[in-house]
Amino acid sequence: MPSTAMMFRSAAEHRAWLASQAALPQGFRVGTTRFEFVPAEVHKPARMTLTLIALERPTDAFALMFTRNAFPGAPIIIGRQRRDEPTLGAIVVNNKISNVCAPDGIGTAERICAAAAAAISAATGQALAPEQVLPSSTGVIGWRLPVDPIVAGLPAAAAALQGASILPAAEGIVTTDLYPKIRRAAVGNGSIVGIAKGAGMIEPNLATMLVYILTDCDVPRGELRAALADAVEGSFNGMSIDSDTSTSDTVALLSSRAVPCPDLGAFRAALAQVCADLAEDVVRNGEGVHHVIRVRVTGAPDHALARGVGKAIVNSPLFQCAVCGNDPNVGRLVAAIGKHVGAVRPDLDLHRTVLTMGGATIFSAGAFHLDPATEKLLVDHLRSAELYASTPPADGLTFKPPVSWPPHERAVEIGVDLGLGNVATTVIGGDRSHEYISENADYRS
Amino acid sequence: MPSTAMMFRSAAEHRAWLASQAALPQGFRVGTTRFEFVPAEVHKPARMTLTLIALERPTDAFALMFTRNAFPGAPIIIGRQRRDEPTLGAIVVNNKISNVCAPDGIGTAERICAAAAAAISAATGQALAPEQVLPSSTGVIGWRLPVDPIVAGLPAAAAALQGASILPAAEGIVTTDLYPKIRRAAVGNGSIVGIAKGAGMIEPNLATMLVYILTDCDVPRGELRAALADAVEGSFNGMSIDSDTSTSDTVALLSSRAVPCPDLGAFRAALAQVCADLAEDVVRNGEGVHHVIRVRVTGAPDHALARGVGKAIVNSPLFQCAVCGNDPNVGRLVAAIGKHVGAVRPDLDLHRTVLTMGGATIFSAGAFHLDPATEKLLVDHLRSAELYASTPPADGLTFKPPVSWPPHERAVEIGVDLGLGNVATTVIGGDRSHEYISENADYRS
Numbered sequence: 001m002p003s004t005a006m007m008f009r010s011a012a013e014h015r016a017w018l019a020s021q022a023a024l025p026q027g028f029r030v031g032t033t034r035f036e037f038v039p040a041e042v043h044k045p046a047r048m049t050l051t052l053i054a055l056e057r058p059t060d061a062f063a064l065m066f067t068r069n070a071f072p073g074a075p076i077i078i079g080r081q082r083r084d085e086p087t088l089g090a091i092v093v094n095n096k097i098s099n100v101c102a103p104d105g106i107g108t109a110e111r112i113c114a115a116a117a118a119a120i121s122a123a124t125g126q127a128l129a130p131e132q133v134l135p136s137s138t139g140v141i142g143w144r145l146p147v148d149p150i151v152a153g154l155p156a157a158a159a160a161l162q163g164a165s166i167l168p169a170a171e172g173i174v175t176t177d178l179y180p181k182i183r184r185a186a187v188g189n190g191s192i193v194g195i196a197k198g199a200g201m202i203e204p205n206l207a208t209m210l211v212y213i214l215t216d217c218d219v220p221r222g223e224l225r226a227a228l229a230d231a232v233e234g235s236f237n238g239m240s241i242d243s244d245t246s247t248s249d250t251v252a253l254l255s256s257r258a259v260p261c262p263d264l265g266a267f268r269a270a271l272a273q274v275c276a277d278l279a280e281d282v283v284r285n286g287e288g289v290h291h292v293i294r295v296r297v298t299g300a301p302d303h304a305l306a307r308g309v310g311k312a313i314v315n316s317p318l319f320q321c322a323v324c325g326n327d328p329n330v331g332r333l334v335a336a337i338g339k340h341v342g343a344v345r346p347d348l349d350l351h352r353t354v355l356t357m358g359g360a361t362i363f364s365a366g367a368f369h370l371d372p373a374t375e376k377l378l379v380d381h382l383r384s385a386e387l388y389a390s391t392p393p394a395d396g397l398t399f400k401p402p403v404s405w406p407p408h409e410r411a412v413e414i415g416v417d418l419g420l421g422n423v424a425t426t427v428i429g430g431d432r433s434h435e436y437i438s439e440n441a442d443y444r445s
Numbered sequence: 446m447p448s449t450a451m452m453f454r455s456a457a458e459h460r461a462w463l464a465s466q467a468a469l470p471q472g473f474r475v476g477t478t479r480f481e482f483v484p485a486e487v488h489k490p491a492r493m494t495l496t497l498i499a500l501e502r503p504t505d506a507f508a509l510m511f512t513r514n515a516f517p518g519a520p521i522i523i524g525r526q527r528r529d530e531p532t533l534g535a536i537v538v539n540n541k542i543s544n545v546c547a548p549d550g551i552g553t554a555e556r557i558c559a560a561a562a563a564a565i566s567a568a569t570g571q572a573l574a575p576e577q578v579l580p581s582s583t584g585v586i587g588w589r590l591p592v593d594p595i596v597a598g599l600p601a602a603a604a605a606l607q608g609a610s611i612l613p614a615a616e617g618i619v620t621t622d623l624y625p626k627i628r629r630a631a632v633g634n635g636s637i638v639g640i641a642k643g644a645g646m647i648e649p650n651l652a653t654m655l656v657y658i659l660t661d662c663d664v665p666r667g668e669l670r671a672a673l674a675d676a677v678e679g680s681f682n683g684m685s686i687d688s689d690t691s692t693s694d695t696v697a698l699l700s701s702r703a704v705p706c707p708d709l710g711a712f713r714a715a716l717a718q719v720c721a722d723l724a725e726d727v728v729r730n731g732e733g734v735h736h737v738i739r740v741r742v743t744g745a746p747d748h749a750l751a752r753g754v755g756k757a758i759v760n761s762p763l764f765q766c767a768v769c770g771n772d773p774n775v776g777r778l779v780a781a782i783g784k785h786v787g788a789v790r791p792d793l794d795l796h797r798t799v800l801t802m803g804g805a806t807i808f809s810a811g812a813f814h815l816d817p818a819t820e821k822l823l824v825d826h827l828r829s830a831e832l833y834a835s836t837p838p839a840d841g842l843t844f845k846p847p848v849s850w851p852p853h854e855r856a857v858e859i860g861v862d863l864g865l866g867n868v869a870t871t872v873i874g875g876d877r878s879h880e881y882i883s884e885n886a887d888y889r890s
Contacts, residue, residue: 041815065775101779103812144811242762245689247780317687317762317877318885324833325886331548331586335692338516367548368587371485386877392841397879429603432762433840434882440763441770441878 004313007307007408011136014179015407020180022167022274024203025191025216027056027253027256029124031155031160033143039097050150051172052157052211053254054120058132061221061257063228067249073098075135076248078113081264082134083168089132091212092116094150094155095175095197099137102144110134115151123158127238128345138197138210138248139175145354152284156287158242166214169197173210176439178285178404179351183277185270190259191221192218192270192283197245210277211251213271226252229269235275238307240429242436283428284387284406288399290409291385293429301421305345309416312340316408323412324388324431328378330355330370337348337416352419357381390434399434451850452813452853467612470636470661472501472701476567476605477617478598482591484542495595496538496617497602497816498657498699499565502868503534503577506666506702512694518543519550520580521693523558527579534577536657536697537561539595540642544582545692547589554580560596561603566601583642583655583693611659615640618655618725621884623730623849628722630715635662635704635714641723643691656681656696656723658716662706662766672713673698680720683752685874687729687881688760696720727874729832729851731842733881736768736830737777737856738874744797746866750790754861757785759874767858768876771831775800775807775815782861797864802826804858829853840856842877 008014024030034049061307064083066076082088086088092112099105114130121128124352139146160168170180174197178445181196219227232251253271261267282291296315300306313319333355341348355363358381362368387407393399453459467473511521527533537557543867544550545567559575565574569844576790582590605613608764615625619642624695629638633803664672698716706712740758758764761781767774778800786793803826807813832852838844856873 041817042820043817068787069780069783069790070785070787070791070793071779094461098776099813101813102775104813127490141760141780142808142815143623167790210569211680213753243760247776247783315688319879321882321885322887324882327887329585331545334516335514335586338517339513342513342515344511346515348515363546363587365547366552368546368550372486375487386717390842396787396841397835399879418838432882433886434761434844437766437769437877437882440766442772444768445866 005417007318008285008405008442011405018170018180018182019165019167020205022185023164023265024163025193025214025256026258027216028214029054029056029161029163030166030169031162032156032168033156033160035149035153037149039143039146039249040197042145044328046096047387048094048146049172050153050157050167052116052161053169053214054118054124055256056126058087058128059225059255059257060090060099060213061219062434063136063225063253063257065228065232067246067272069247071247071290072247073137074099074102075099075111075137076345077106078249079134079250082131087105087132088254089128090116090120090132093136093173093210094145095173096139096142097137097143097145098248099145102140102142104435108145108147108320109148112150115154115272119154119158122155123161125324132444134252136210136250138173141237141247143298149240166193166195169175169212173197176287178401181281183281183284185274187217187267188259188262189391190215192217194274196282198282209246209249209282212389213253213274215253216256216258217267218257218259219261219264219267223264224253224255227234227271230268231272231275234272234312235279238310238425238427239279239283240330241283242288253419280428283430286430288401288433289430290387290433291382291390291431292296293323293415293431295414296424296426297416297418297427298424299420302427303423306423306425307427308340308344308426309337309418310425313414314427317432325381326379327380328357328375328382330357330368330378332386333414334363348420354417354419356415357413385412396436401435422423446890453850456850458510462850463615463625463627464610464612466629467610469545469604469608469611470638470659470701472661473659473705474499474501474606474608475600475611475614477613478601478605478784480594480598482594484591486588491537491541491593494543494597495602495615496534496614497561497565497606498614499535499569499606500699500701501571503532503573504699504701505551506664506669506700507533508670508698509596510578510673510677510696511561512691514691514692516546518545518582518693519547519554521695524579524601524695531703531781532577533579533699533724535561535565536579536581538581538618538655539590540618541584541692542582542588542590543586544590545586549588553590553592556592556875559596560599561770564599564603567600568606568835579657579697581695583618586692607658611638611640614657618642618847621732623846626723627725628719632662632706632715633708635660637662637708639723639724640720641727643727650878654691654694654727656699658696658719660815661701661703662712663702663704664700664706664712668709668813669698669700672716674718675713676720677856679717681726681871683755683870684728684735685756685866686728692723725873728875731875732884733846733878734833734875735834735878736827736876738859738876740859740861740872741869742861742863743869743873744863744865748868751868751870752872753785753789754782754863755870755872757781758859759872762877765877769878771824771827773802773820773827775802775813775823778859779808783833784789793865795863799862799864801860802858827857844883845872846880
């Protein structure tokens with residue numbers, strides 16, 4: 001559940017709300033710059049934004065989580081080494097190209113870290129070493145980073161560093177996102193502020209997308225890492241837009257340690273809420289998402305099965321399409337559940353399964369209870385959760401979302417009580433629409 | 446690989462070819478009938494076709510395979526019991542409603558079997574008992590079968606029984622299929638003829654869709670069942686259109702035993718080819734499929750990983766969309782492989798992986814080899830394998846395929862050599878298009 005239940009009528013209203021959430025915690029600065037370049041792989045001009053997130057002083061209190069994809073990007077390989085460094089001082093992020101499986105990708109990323117450290121040192125007078133910089137890249141897989149324009153652009157990003165607002169960074173890291181994502185929580189006199197990038201290739205496994213969470217709460221490294229692992233498991237790992245686990249998923253949590261944190265429990269709860277809010281923001285802004293789908297699985301014998309059943313539903317192309325059309329084709333719900341359970345736990349008996357949608361019981365004791373009145377109730381629930389409807393595109397083929405802000409925070413609410421135990425979990429996902437196809441049939445052009 | 450490499454310029458050409466393949470093996474008859482009804486769950490008129498497949502004399506040589514979905518349909522539950530019957534004499538099939546998780550679905554299916562047995566007995570003079578009839582249903586999940594119109598329609602289907610052509614049955618069992626699917630093979634003086642239905646909810650697990658294979662080759666029950674299990678594993682179990690394993694998947698193989706079969710090896714090879722051809726037909730006719738994608742995985746340490754890697758590629762929504770757009774976004778190939786291997790075998794080292802597309806090596810030694818010349822080659826390969834392109838729809842939203850026949854039998858050819866062992870397998874799937882979304886956002890209306 002989101003901590004808010006906002007409704008926005010325009011991009012301006014949404015942006016004003018983002019700005020109200022964007023104050024940086026003490027001890028952090030962000031700066032960005034933008035430039036044009038021509039990728040070596042295709043001869044079409046492209047634009048890239050560089051984002052710097054810098055601490056006023058390097059910190060030993062940081063936590064980094066990365067994708068489990070077996071073809072990790074060069075920044076992930078370097079990031080895993082950075083976990084063992086005594087301190088971290090900055091993050092350098094580029095969009096457009098993800099630096100995954102590109103020739104000499106690691107050398108390129110290291111060169112960018114060195115240039116970022118030098119640029120920040122020159123701009124701030126604060127000495128920074130290359131190994132104190134975490135590289136991060138997102139975008140097309142397989143292409144080479146334009147290292148010369150990046151190195152040339154870093155001084156401008158460093159010169160733009162400011163300590164007031166995280167909004168430039170939230171805007172700088174996006175690719176196909178429709179809008180930036182910022183969530184915050186207060187903890188005593190300190191705060192936690194997180195930003196996220198991601199709209200496609202989203203089914204995190206351990207960590208997800210690009211997420212940067214900054215706090216001034218003084219929580220030491222060990223507790224910080226444990227808190228992040230728990231928060232990620234309860235948020236990003238329970239979501240999927242398109243079942244495609246990225247090669248570049250990254251969640252970074254940095255503390256400037258500027259404000260005492262007397263209540264670790266409150267910090268953990270606030271961090272979990274920020275992660276859950278960002279996860280839902282990512283799904284709501286997922287490529288072509290018309291409806292957020294929230295599946296609450298209860299009565300499961302274990303967490304793996306609970307999550308597996310929820311993921312099977314939100315990742316079912318047929319159920320996703322039905323939801324997109326406001327079509328309560330709930331038979332596809334049992335097909336998705338049955339597919340998963342039949343594949344992983346064929347020993348289980350599902351005769352106690354109860355399904356609800358929008359609060360209405362639609363299935364129990366092995367059979368559906370459907371009639372025209374229930375059909376209308378389900379259609380009404382689907383329509384109420386719709387973010388927008390497709391409109392015929394100008395060229396007849398290329399669908400684009402008509403909004404660039406989240407109109408509301410409602411979801412299609414699915415309940416699955418397996419009647420087999422006491423474990424419960426929540427999984428969120430999105431439907432599948434023409435806009436997703438248009439976006440991804442030619443993402444690179 | 447298909448046994449043919451046909452090209453068709455029109456539905457008429459395709460239909461003439463189907464008719465040339467449609468001669469029934471000795472000892473079989475098929476008949477169909479069609480009627481209108483109003484489903485109890487929504488008050489909109491619908492049409493249903495009943496198909497009867499009858500043996501001149503009940504046979505003890507039959508093999509039945511069913512879905513592993515944990516919410517199987519009533520016909521599947523009954524079909525599992527039929528496997529132990531001494532003989533089988535007929536199959537009764539309806540489309541439009543699948544009789545899955547409907548109130549008293551088993552009682553309904555048993556009543557239809559009894560009515561089918563009586564109708565066939567009356568029409569042919571050949572005594573048939575209800576337990577000698579296999580029920581089969583496909584279509585909307587959760588709705589109740591219109592049992593009274595079905596029982597009323599069965600005498601007409603029985604009166605239509607004829608022994609010349611399987612084409613009426615191939616046409617009678619379809620739902621969202623664009624065209625019927627028939628494949629045949631000769632074995633000595635006998636033949637094997639198969640028909641298939643299925644275009645969505647296709648990722649079989651053990652068996653798939655509705656497939657009926659008839660032969661007059663005299664192969665006894667035990668060998669028949671072993672041959673079918675092998676043929677299914679090498680064909681239907683290696684395909685996916687949308688990763689949704691159906692509740693109703695069925696493959697039935699019946700022998701009339703009318704023609705001696707001196708060469709069991711030749712029979713098995715012919716059966717495997719018929720199954721492989723039908724599987725590719727199903728994918729090529731998959732909902733909204735613009736390109737068939739054939740992934741050849743080699744160098745795998747075991748069959749499960751080989752198939753898992755192939756399935757991860759053909760089920761990746763992002764790669765599917767890229768192929769649809771003739772966009773060689775091959776980075777999504779490594780993301781899909783890495784997602785799967787990272788999730789199931791994180792211990793494996795993928796540094797020897799070699800990827801090819803359309804015969805061109807695009808990835809080796811951990812990095813891509815991409816440049817504008819390779820890009821052009823890959824785009825040309827994708828275009829050559831395209832079955833059709835989307836055209837702007839009349840209402841701006843509802844895409845429909847512009848062809849109702851398979852224009853050619855080419856595929857997008859992907860090679861994945863993992864360099865980790867000696868196991869190889871082939872997986873086939875399709876791309877993801879606007880037509881799939883349009884088809885499934887409101888399938889029931």
